[in-house]
Amino acid sequence: MRRVRIxxxxxxxxxxxxxTIGFKKPNYIGDPINAVKIFNDKGVxxxxxxxxxxxxxxxxxxxxxxxxxxSECFMPMAYGGGISNMDQARAVFNLGVEKVVINSxxxxxxxLVAQIAEEYGSQSAVVSxxxxxxxxGSASVFTVGAxxxxxxxxxxxxxxxxKAGAGELFITSIDKDGTRLGYDLxxxxxxxxxxxxxxxxxxGADGMEDFYDAITKSGVSAVAxxxxxxxxxxxxxxxxxxxxxxxxxKLYARL
Amino acid sequence: xxxxxxxxxxxxxAAIKNMLRKLGHxxxxxxxxxxxAGAGKLIIPGVGAxxxxxxxxxxxxxLDVLNKKALNEKVPVLGICLGMQLLTSxxxxxxxxxxxxxxxxxxxxxxxxxxxLTIPHMGWTDVEYKPNHWxxxxxxxxxxxxxxxxxxxxxxxxxxxxxxxxxxxxxCAIEHENIVGVQFHPEKSHxxxxxxxxxxATK
Numbered sequence: 162m163r164r165v166r167i168x169x170x171x172x173x174x175x176x177x178x179x180x181t182i183g184f185k186k187p188n189y190i191g192d193p194i195n196a197v198k199i200f201n202d203k204g205v206x207x208x209x210x211x212x213x214x215x216x217x218x219x220x221x222x223x224x225x226x227x228x229x230x231x232s233e234c235f236m237p238m239a240y241g242g243g244i245s246n247m248d249q250a251r252a253v254f255n256l257g258v259e260k261v262v263i264n265s266x267x268x269x270x271x272x273l274v275a276q277i278a279e280e281y282g283s284q285s286a287v288v289s290x291x292x293x294x295x296x297x298g299s300a301s302v303f304t305v306g307a308x309x310x311x312x313x314x315x316x317x318x319x320x321x322x323x324k325a326g327a328g329e330l331f332i333t334s335i336d337k338d339g340t341r342l343g344y345d346l347x348x349x350x351x352x353x354x355x356x357x358x359x360x361x362x363x364x365g366a367d368g369m370e371d372f373y374d375a376i377t378k379s380g381v382s383a384v385a386x387x388x389x390x391x392x393x394x395x396x397x398x399x400x401x402x403x404x405x406x407x408x409x410x411k412l413y414a415r416l
Numbered sequence: 417x418x419x420x421x422x423x424x425x426x427x428x429x430a431a432i433k434n435m436l437r438k439l440g441h442x443x444x445x446x447x448x449x450x451x452x453a454g455a456g457k458l459i460i461p462g463v464g465a466x467x468x469x470x471x472x473x474x475x476x477x478x479l480d481v482l483n484k485k486a487l488n489e490k491v492p493v494l495g496i497c498l499g500m501q502l503l504t505s506x507x508x509x510x511x512x513x514x515x516x517x518x519x520x521x522x523x524x525x526x527x528x529x530x531x532x533l534t535i536p537h538m539g540w541t542d543v544e545y546k547p548n549h550w551x552x553x554x555x556x557x558x559x560x561x562x563x564x565x566x567x568x569x570x571x572x573x574x575x576x577x578x579x580x581x582x583x584x585x586x587x588c589a590i591e592h593e594n595i596v597g598v599q600f601h602p603e604k605s606h607x608x609x610x611x612x613x614x615x616x617a618t619k
Contacts, residue, residue: 164540164560204606206540207562232434237562237604257430259463259564259604281426282464284536284564328536359534382534 163416165376166206166383167409169390170363171196173212173242176226180387181213182339184291184307190391193226196401197234203403207237209262209331209361209385211289215243216265217306224252231257239287239331247276254281262331264289265304268311271325278326283358288322289331290315292348300348307335319352319360329359331385337365341388344371349379361385369404369412376416419443419617420455422482425472426498427461431603432613439610441617449481457491457616458482462498466522466567467510469502479515486517490594493517494616500590500597501567509567518575518592522567527583536566537582543589543600545578551589551596551615552578559608561588561600569599 171193172179178196179187190196193210200208210230215222222243231238234257241262244250250261250273266273267288277286291307292300292315302311302318311318319330332352334345344365353360359382362375366386375381393400404412419436421429421443429445436443443459446452460482462469473479486493495503504514507522514522527533540560545552552559561580568586571579577596578589588599596616602609 162542164542166539201606231430235435235438235604235606235609237564237601254428255430257428257434259428259431259601280464280468282536282564282566284538284566285463329538357534359536359538383539 162413164413165372165416166361167372167404168207168209168361168383168385169200169205169403170209170211170385170387172387173210173223173226174214176223178391179213180339180391184335184338187213190399191401194229194233196391197230199401200403201233201235204406205236205403207239207383208234209239209241211262212242213306217308221245221249222253224256227253227258228256241287241289245273247273250277254285260285260287260329262287262289264291265309267322267325268304271321274322274325274327278328283326283328286327287329287331288325288327289333290318290322291333291335293335303335315348316351316355319356323356323358327358329361330356331361331363334364339388340365341367343367344375344379346374346379349375349381353380359383363387369408373412373415418455419457419459420452421445421459421461422452422478423447424462424469424476424478426464426469428463428601428603429461432459432461432496435603435610435613436617439614439617441614447476447478449477452478452481452485455485455491458485458493460493460495460499460502462496462502463564464498465509466498466501466507466514467512469498470512470514473502482515486595492616492619493595495595495597496603497565497599497601500599501569503590503595503597504569507567517595518590518597520572520575520587520590521570523570524567525583531583533583536564538564541580541582541600543578543580545589549577550619551591551612553615554611555608559611561598561602561605561608563588563600565599569597
C-alpha cells in the first residue's frame, strides 16, 4: 500500500500556536506542546513547525520552545523560521529535529542549503517556497513571511533549490493559505514535473478529497494542512484533529 | 547496565534519548571512550553521509572501543538508519568501507524514470518481519515506520529480519549475533517505534 504523508503544519508566534489566512490575521489556537502531544496520540505521520515571526523580527529560532516541542514529538518533525546560518541549523538538529526548513535565507544564498545537505544529508534540507499570483495570473515567490517579493517564479526557484541540495520542497500558495478552497493543483503539477525530489503541498486543504486531488492530479509526495487540523466544523471552532486510520486507509486504497 | 547512545557527531541523538526516557529507560549520549567502554548496550544512531560517519568514528578514536564492545564483549548493539548501514562491510556512498560487523553491502537506490520513485525514500512504509523475532514482539497490527534514506542494505535471508519494499525489497532490519540494525527511525515512529525501542531496551 502506498502511504502518502499527511502533515499538520503548526504556526508559532511567540510561544503560542496560531493559524493565519493569506499569511495574515493570526488567530490564537492554543499551546503548541499540547497540540504536539495530541498529534502523537493520533499517530500523525509528520509535523512541520514554522515560527512565522522569527525572520520578520530579524531574530533566530526560539531554541527553548523548539526543545520543548521536540522532546514531546515522537514523529518526524521539520522546523522552519529564522534559520540563517549553519550554527543555528546545527543547534536545531541537536535538539532532536530531523529536518530544517529554509525559506528567506535561500533567497540570498544557496550556500546554507548546500551545507545542510552536505552535513546532514539532503533529506534533512527542506526548502520552503511561498508564492502569490498577480491579478494577471503570473506567480512570484515571496519571502520574509510574504512581505518581500522576489523576481523568481516558483518553478525556477524550485529548480534552484534542488540544485543547491534541497531534498524536499514545501510549497505554499499564499493566496490559498487558510481559505480551505483546495490546493493550487496546476502550480503543484508544474513543480512536481520539473523536480525529482519529494514535494509537499500546502495551502487550501479542506479534506480528504483535496489530498486525493493533490496526490493523483499534481503528483505530490506529501500533503500538508493547517486549518483543517486545528479547526472543526462549519463555524471554525478550535479542535486539534486528524483523520482516523480508517479514513486514511480509504484514501490510500484509491491511490 | 546503561544504554549508551554513541555520539560520533552525526545523527538525531536527542530524539532517541527522548523516546527512551518516555519509556522509562535511562540512557546517556556520549562520545567518551570510557563511558562507551562501560555501556551495557549501545545504540549507534546516524543521519548523514556514510564516509563522514566512518571518518568521525576514526578521528574521535571510537573504532577500537566499538569493536571491543560489539565483537569481544558482544553487548547488544542497535544501529539506526546510517548507524545500520555503518554495520555493513561497504557502502556505495563515497565507496567507503564500514565497520564490517555484518557482511553485507550498502547500495544506492537507482530507479528508472518510469518507476516515478523519488530519492530519498522518505515517509512511512509497512514492514514485514520474521515471525516471532524478539525485536518485533508485541505488535497487534502490521507495524509501519518512518524512513528517510537514499542508500539501502541488500536483502539476504541470512541476515535480514525485516524487509520493506521501495521499488524492490530491501532489508530494513538486519541481525548478526548480538548486533541488530534498522533502516527506519524508531525514535520517530510513535507507537511502533516505542514498542521496538522497548524490545531492545528490555532484551
